[in-house]
Amino acid sequence: MSRPFAILFSGVLLTLVAAPMIGRATADSYPLSSYPMFASDRGTVSTFYGAAGITADGERVTLSARSVGGTGEIVHAAESVRFAIKRGSVDSLCAEIAKRLEGDEFVAIEVIGERIDALAWFDGDEVPIESTVYGECNVS
C-alpha cells in the first residue's frame, strides 16, 4: 500500500469528518456529523411529546417509547410525535399506536404535547404548565 494512497485516503476522510465543523452548526447527518447534541440551551421549560392510553374507566396511562414510536428508542418516539404534528399526520400516527395496542386495556389513545419546567418537575412540582391533545383515536 503506497504512501500516495495513504495520503489521499487519509486526507479525504479527515476532510470529510472535519467539514461539518465549519458548516451550519446545527446540521446533523451520519456518519459525518457536527455532533450538535447537548450543545443548545433548552432553557428550563420545554415541550415533551408522547401519548397516553385511556382505559375504560377513564384512567390516563403514559405510553412507553415502544408503544409510541414502534421501536423502543426514546428520542425516536418523541421525534415521531413532534414530526407528525409538524407534518399534519397525527391521525395516522395515532392509528399506528392504536393498532400496536390492540388487545391491551386501552379504549382510546391521545397524542399529546406538554409544556413542562423540567427543573421544577424534579423539584417536586409535577404539573405541566400546559397540555395539548393533538389527536385522538379509538383502540379496536
Place this chain on the structure above:
Amino acid sequence: MQRLVTDWFFAPESARRLATLRILVGAYATIYSIVRLPYLLDSSRLGDDRFFGTGILTVFETPPPAWLVLPIGVTAIVAGAMMTLGWRYRLSAPLAALALLCTTTYGNSWGQVFHTENLMMLHIVVLSVVPAADDLVVGKAAGRTSHDTDRDDRSAERYGWPIKLMVALMVLTYVAAGIAKLRIGGWAWVDGDVLRHQVAFDNLRKVRLDEIYSPLGTWLTQITWVWLPVGIATLLVELGAPVAFIQRRIRYLWVAAAWLFHVGIAATMVIAFPYHLSAIAYAAVLPTDQILARAQTWLRQRRGAGSSADLASN
C-alpha cells in the same frame, strides 16, 4: 514541520497491532449488528411518512424496500464476522463496511441520529481498505504476513498509518463535539446551565415516555454549583482530545478522562456510548499488541501451572 508529521504518520508498526484492532473493532461491529437487527426490522415496519433519509439515504424521500433490511443486516453480520477472523479479507472487509454503512444509515433515518455509531463506522471504513489481516488470521500461522519477503521498516509503515488515522478520527469527533457546543451555546455553555438543562430535559423526556431515567442525574439538576466544573471538564475532554497525539502518559490520562466522561453521561442520562464505554473506541491509542502478548503469556503460565498440578496429583 512537514517532515515531523510525515515521520510520525508513517512510523512503522507491527502487523499484529493493526490486526488486534481489526479483531476488536470487527468483533464489536459484528455484535453491534446482531444487537441492532431487531431495531432495524422494527423500523422497516414503520410508515413511509416517518422516514427522514440521512447520509447516503438523504436522496431518498421514501424508505428503501423493507424486504432489503434483513438480507443487508445479515450480510453486515456475516461479513463482519469474516472480517474479524481475517478470512478472505479483501472481499469481506469492504463488504462488511458497506453493509454496516447501509444498516446504520437506515437506522439513523427515522428521526433520530445515533451519535454513538459514527466513530465505529469511521474506524470500520479505515480497517476495510488497509492490510489489517496480515497477522492473527484464522487458518494462518501467527506472525506470518503476506509481505514476508519485504520486512524492512518502510514496509511496516503500511501497518502504522492506519492506526494513526484511526486516532486522528477519534480526536476529530471529540473536537467537533466541543466546537459545536461553543458555536451553538457560546461560552455560556461553560457555566454549566446548558448542560444542567439538557440533563433535566433528557431525563424528563424518559419519564414522559415511561422509560428508565437517572435518579442521580435528576438529583444533580437540583445542585446548581456542580454544573460549572462538569461543563468545564466536558469541554476540556472534548477540545483537549488532541493530547492523544502526544506523550504516552498524557495520552492515557486523556483516555481515562474521556472514558469517565462517557460513564458520567450513562450515569446521569442513561445514554450509553457502548463503543466508548467498552474502550474499543480508544484501542488505537493503546498498546493492544502488548496487552495481547501479556494475556497470552499469562494464559500459558496458567496452563503450565495447571499441567504441573495435574502431573503432581497423578
